Structure formats: structure tokens, C-alpha cells
Amino acid sequence: MQLKIYNEIPSGFETIDLDYIHTLIQGPCLFHLKGERDDALFISTLLHGNETTSFSVLQQLVKKYRTEKLPRDLIILVGNTEAAEKGRRQLPGQVDFNRIWAEGDTPMHHFADEVIEYAKKQNLFANIDIHNNTGMNPYYGCVNVMDSHFLQLASLFSKKIVYFTEPHEVQSNAFAKLCPSVTIEAGRSGDIEGIDVTYNFVEKVLHLKSFDDAFDFNNVGVFHTIARIRIHPEANVDFDNNDNTSSDISFIQDLETKNFSYLPTGYHLGYLKNPELLRVYDDFGVDVTHHYIKLIKSQLITNQMFIPSMFTKNIDVMKSDCLGYVMEKLNPEHFL
Ligand SMILES: [Zn+2]
Numbered sequence: 001m002q003l004k005i006y007n008e009i010p011s012g013f014e015t016i017d018l019d020y021i022h023t024l025i026q027g028p029c030l031f032h033l034k035g036e037r038d039d040a041l042f043i044s045t046l047l048h049g050n051e052t053t054s055f056s057v058l059q060q061l062v063k064k065y066r067t068e069k070l071p072r073d074l075i076i077l078v079g080n081t082e083a084a085e086k087g088r089r090q091l092p093g094q095v096d097f098n099r100i101w102a103e104g105d106t107p108m109h110h111f112a113d114e115v116i117e118y119a120k121k122q123n124l125f126a127n128i129d130i131h132n133n134t135g136m137n138p139y140y141g142c143v144n145v146m147d148s149h150f151l152q153l154a155s156l157f158s159k160k161i162v163y164f165t166e167p168h169e170v171q172s173n174a175f176a177k178l179c180p181s182v183t184i185e186a187g188r189s190g191d192i193e194g195i196d197v198t199y200n201f202v203e204k205v206l207h208l209k210s211f212d213d214a215f216d217f218n219n220v221g222v223f224h225t226i227a228r229i230r231i232h233p234e235a236n237v238d239f240d241n242n243d244n245t246s247s248d249i250s251f252i253q254d255l256e257t258k259n260f261s262y263l264p265t266g267y268h269l270g271y272l273k274n275p276e277l278l279r280v281y282d283d284f285g286v287d288v289t290h291h292y293i294k295l296i297k298s299q300l301i302t303n304q305m306f307i308p309s310m311f312t313k314n315i316d317v318m319k320s321d322c323l324g325y326v327m328e329k330l331n332p333e334h335f336l
Contacts, residue, residue, distance in 0.1 A: 035070030049083025054130035
């Protein structure tokens with residue numbers, strides 16, 4: 001796939017409905033817009049077609065900077081416009097556009113390589129990849145490198161920061177080799193407040209003169225993702241917290257409200273008939289279920305204190321991706 005690079009956003013972008021986006025822009029492609037300074041901000045949008053906050057933010061930005069000069073160059077990677085028209089993360093047969101940024105041999109991996117080659121030739125100031133999630137989560141930024149400039153960048157979005165190294169095939173991790181880089185989780189897709197917070201964040205970064213070497217780590221909470229909770233694709237799941245359910249797993253109703261809070265040892269998460277249907281894997285794919293979860297008869301409880309994130313009640317997401325992540329909080333003295 002030949003990388004397409006444009007220097008102008010087509011007219012109509014600011015108001016177009018996503019249902020028609022692919023008729024206006026045939027992604028994936030790049031837009032490189034010139035600004036006052038050449039140290040460019042790189043932003044990705046619609047790497048997942050059903051996560052629309054990034055697109056709404058860019059519509060607002062494009063509208064504003066049609067008549068004003070951009071403070072610095074803005075390079076926009078527009079991702080999966082075909083899936084976006086259909087409101088899908090990706091279409092059947094497509095690869096996940098946020099898992100193509102490492103080794104691989106599909107046409108989309110080659111596309112990602114071309115984007116990286118182009119980016120390497122630019123004077124990059126920062127990279128922002130904007131996503132949404134399905135559960136009830138606070139706004140947070142993710143970094144793949146524990147570096148003060150990265151943490152400062154993320155902190156301009158939220159004081160809650162997640163550090164993860166797997167999956168390593170994500171866009172922010174590839175760009176971490178080029179400039180301070182962050183993945184933004186802007187709440188649920190289309191959430192108005194999430195759009196506002198993200199828009200203000202992008203504006204701040206567009207105007208930021210430089211990163212501060214004396215960044216105070218005490219200003220932020222950094223959480224480290226250590227494991228992923230997977231649900232068997234064949235499991236029947238409900239949220240009735242019922243030991244006598246006909247489902248295989250019956251979670252507590254308010255599962256999603258636990259995101260980013262401490263679950264103490266012995267915390268009740270629901271009922272599970274067959275332990276094989278819920279497993280916890282660390283970054284190396286090792287089954288570490290017994291560290292975090294145990295069953296007393298059919299009661300599902302935590303086996304040690306941990307902090308969950310991205311707990312979701314969306315059963316499709318739960319099965320195709322995961323139920324959520326296990327995190328620990330890092331102390332500032334462990335940061336660097
Ligand atoms: Zn996403």
C-alpha cells in the first residue's frame with residue numbers, strides 16, 4: 001500500500017458525518033499541515049473505526065485553524081475510514097490498525113513502516129494517539145516508556161497515567177522511539193466531556209514551547225499494567241451476581257465502577273462455575289490466575305490486592321479483547 005500524504009484537509013471535513021467519511025477521505029493516509037514552527041505534533045485518528053472522539057476533536061481543530069495559523073506543524077494520521085463509516089472497530093478480514101506497528105508482513109504492516117519512515121524524517125515534538133474504551137473509566141493517558149517528558153505529556157491530559165509495555169505493537173510504542181508519545185483514553189466514544197478534555201489537551205500541546213526537565217512526579221499517579229484478564233469465547237456471562245444462575249459466569253453488577261480503585265484481598269467479584277473460563281495472563285503470556293483470583297466453591301474473589309482498569313460489561317469486547325487489566329501503582333522513586 002502506497003502511503004498517501006496530503007498538505008490540505010478537504011473542505012467539508014469539519015461538518016461531515018462519520019457515516020460518509022470514506023467518501024471524503026480514503027484512509028489510511030497522512031495530512032501534513034504547516035504551522036509557525038516545524039517541530040510537528042503527530043496525531044492519529046480512527047485507528048479504531050468506532051472510537052470517534054479523536055475525529056470530533058480534529059473537526060474542531062481544523063475548523064479553528066482554517067482561519068488561524070497553526071502554532072506548529074500538525075501531522076494527522078487518518079486510520080480506518082472504512083470501518084468508521086460502519087461504526088466498527090475494524091471490518092471482518094481487516095487487521096487491527098493499532099496492532100500493526102511492529103514486526104509483521106501484511107500490507108498494513110508495510111503501510112505502518114512507511115508512516116514511521118516519513119515520521120523519522122520530520123522534526124517531531126510529540127505523538128498523540130487518541131482512543132476510547134467501553135467501560136466506565138476515568139480519562140487517562142498511557143505511556144510505554146517511563147521518561148519524564150512522556151509523563152509530562154500524559155499529565156497534560158490527566159493526572160492518571162498508565163504505563164504498559166504489552167501489547168507492544170501499538171502506534172504509541174513505535175513512536176516512543178522518535179519523540180514523547182502517549183495513547184489517550186478519552187472515556188466512551190463520543191462522550192462530550194471527553195471531547196472537550198481532549199481538545200483542550202491537544203491545544204495545550206500545540207502551544208507548548210518545550211518539555212520541562214524538572215517535571216514533578218508527585219503531581220501524577222502512575223499505574224503499571226501487569227496482567228490481562230481473559231474470558232473464554234464460549235462462556236455465557238451475566239451481571240446478576242447470582243450463584244444459581246444458568247450462565248457460566250455471573251459478575252457483580254457494578255463491575256465497571258471498580259476501574260482504578262483498589263480491590264482488597266478477598267473482594268467478591270461474582271460467581272464462576274468452571275475456572276478455565278476466566279484466566280489471567282501476564283505480559284509474557286504466563287497464566288498467573290492464582291496470584292490474583294481464587295474460587296471458594298463457585299465464589300470468585302481476589303487473591304491479593306490489585307487495581308483493575310478497563311473492566312467492561314460489553315460481552316463482545318470482553319471476549320474478543322479482555323475483561324480488563326490488573327494494575328499496580330508505582331511510587332515516584334521507582335519511576336526512573
Ligand atoms: Zn482503540
